[in-house]
Amino acid sequence: MALRADVGIDLGTASILVYVKGKGIVLQEPSVVAIDQHTNKFLAVGEEARKMLGRTPGNIIAIRPLKDGVISDYNITERMLKYFIQKALGRMILKPRLIICVPSGVTEVEKRAVIEASNEAGAIKTYLIEEPIAAAIGAGLDITEPNGNMIVDIGGGTTDVAVISLGGIVVSKSIKIAGDDCDDAITRYIRKKYNMMIGERSAEELKVNVGCAYPFEEVRYMNVKGRNLLTGLPLNVEVSSTDMLEALNEPVQEIIEAVHEVLEKTPPELAADISNRGILMTGGGSLLYGLDKLIEKTTGITTRAAEDAVECVAIGTGKSLDWVEVLEKSMDSGQKSRFR
Structure with missing residues (x-):
C-alpha cells in the first residue's frame, strides 16, 4: 500500500x-x-x-x-x-x-x-x-522559452485559445462552444431536415464517423435511427458527410472566430513565432475531420492536431x-x- x-x-x-x-x-x-x-x-x-x-x-x-x-x-x-x-x-x-x-x-x-x-x-x-x-506541456512544448506557442484546446464544454510564452498565458479566449455544441447542432439539423429526433449518443456517433469541418475527398454516409416527429414511429435515415458539414458550420465558425480574435491581440514578435511554429490543436474536439485544414486555410498558419490530442x-x-x-x-x- x-x-x-x-x-x-x-x-x-x-x-x-x-x-x-x-x-x-x-x-x-x-x-x-x-x-x-x-x-x-x-x-x-x-x-x-x-x-x-x-x-x-x-x-x-x-x-x-x-x-x-x-x-x-x-x-x-x-x-x-x-x-x-x-x-x-x-x-x-x-x-x-x-x-x-x-x-x-x-x-x-x-x-x-x-x-x-x-x-x-x-x-x-x-x-x-x-x-x-496543461495542453502545451502534454504536447511536449517547452513553454518556459521566450517563444510564442498557440494552443487551441477543444474539449466537450469549452474551447480555449491561448498564446503561451515564458510559462504563462499572454493572450487567451475561452468560449463555451465545443464538442457538446457540435452534438446539439447535429441534433437540431436532423430534426429540421429529416423531421427526426435523435439521441445524444447518436449525434455523437454521427460526428465521429461522418462529421467534418472541411469536405471529405469522397462523400461518406451513415445510417442513423431515431423517432419520426410526424408519426411518432421509429425511423432510419442515411445521413451524409455533406449534411454534417452544413450542420456543424455554426459551431466551427465560432471556433475559427475565437482563433482570429486571439491572433489579432497577439504582440507582433509572438505572432511571428506562431507563424513559424504553427498552431497546435488539442482535446477531443480537435479530431473533427478537416478542422485543422480549415483553420490553416483561414489563418494562413500551419495547423496540426497533437498526437495524443485527447490525453494531452x-x-x-x-x-x-x-x-x-x-x-x-x-x-x-x-x-x-x-x-x-
Missing part, C-alpha cells in the same frame, strides 16, 4: 482522465453519473452511466454534473471525484495532492468550487492549472505535478490561504 500519491485530473465536461505520478494515465471515463432519485444513491459512474443516457426509467437519472467546463452540480461532482480518486488509487495511508485543470476563462467563484469539491473528495491540497498550459491535457496536468511549488507561489493570496 502506497503512502501518498500525487494526482493530476483533467476534469472535463465530457470525460475525466486521472494521471498518477509514476504511473501515467490510469483512468479515462465519461463524466456521467446515474442516480436513483428516491434514495439519492449512485447506481453507476463513468462508462456504465453513459450507456444509460436517454434510456433510464423515471426514478433513475443519468446526468453530467459539469457543464461548459465548470461545475453545475456541486454535490454530485464531489461524489464523482471521490469515486474516481478511490478507483484510481485504491487505499492510501495519506491523502493525495491533486492538481486539476480548469478552462482559462473561469471565474474566481468557479475556481473555488473546484477546489472545495476536490478537497471534500479527499485531497490534502488542490492546485489549479489552466487548460492551455491530462498528461500535461500530470507532468506539472513536478512544478507544484511554482504553482503554489503563482496562486493569488486569496486562493493561497486555502492551501495552508
Whole structure:
C-alpha cells in the first residue's frame, strides 16, 4: 500500500482522465453519473452511466454534473471525484495532492468550487492549472522559452485559445462552444431536415464517423435511427458527410472566430513565432475531420492536431505535478490561504 500519491485530473465536461505520478494515465471515463432519485444513491459512474443516457426509467437519472467546463452540480461532482480518486488509487495511508485543470476563462467563484469539491473528495491540497498550459506541456512544448506557442484546446464544454510564452498565458479566449455544441447542432439539423429526433449518443456517433469541418475527398454516409416527429414511429435515415458539414458550420465558425480574435491581440514578435511554429490543436474536439485544414486555410498558419490530442491535457496536468511549488507561489493570496 502506497503512502501518498500525487494526482493530476483533467476534469472535463465530457470525460475525466486521472494521471498518477509514476504511473501515467490510469483512468479515462465519461463524466456521467446515474442516480436513483428516491434514495439519492449512485447506481453507476463513468462508462456504465453513459450507456444509460436517454434510456433510464423515471426514478433513475443519468446526468453530467459539469457543464461548459465548470461545475453545475456541486454535490454530485464531489461524489464523482471521490469515486474516481478511490478507483484510481485504491487505499492510501495519506491523502493525495491533486492538481486539476480548469478552462482559462473561469471565474474566481468557479475556481473555488473546484477546489472545495476536490478537497471534500479527499485531497490534502488542490492546485489549479489552466487548460492551455496543461495542453502545451502534454504536447511536449517547452513553454518556459521566450517563444510564442498557440494552443487551441477543444474539449466537450469549452474551447480555449491561448498564446503561451515564458510559462504563462499572454493572450487567451475561452468560449463555451465545443464538442457538446457540435452534438446539439447535429441534433437540431436532423430534426429540421429529416423531421427526426435523435439521441445524444447518436449525434455523437454521427460526428465521429461522418462529421467534418472541411469536405471529405469522397462523400461518406451513415445510417442513423431515431423517432419520426410526424408519426411518432421509429425511423432510419442515411445521413451524409455533406449534411454534417452544413450542420456543424455554426459551431466551427465560432471556433475559427475565437482563433482570429486571439491572433489579432497577439504582440507582433509572438505572432511571428506562431507563424513559424504553427498552431497546435488539442482535446477531443480537435479530431473533427478537416478542422485543422480549415483553420490553416483561414489563418494562413500551419495547423496540426497533437498526437495524443485527447490525453494531452491530462498528461500535461500530470507532468506539472513536478512544478507544484511554482504553482503554489503563482496562486493569488486569496486562493493561497486555502492551501495552508
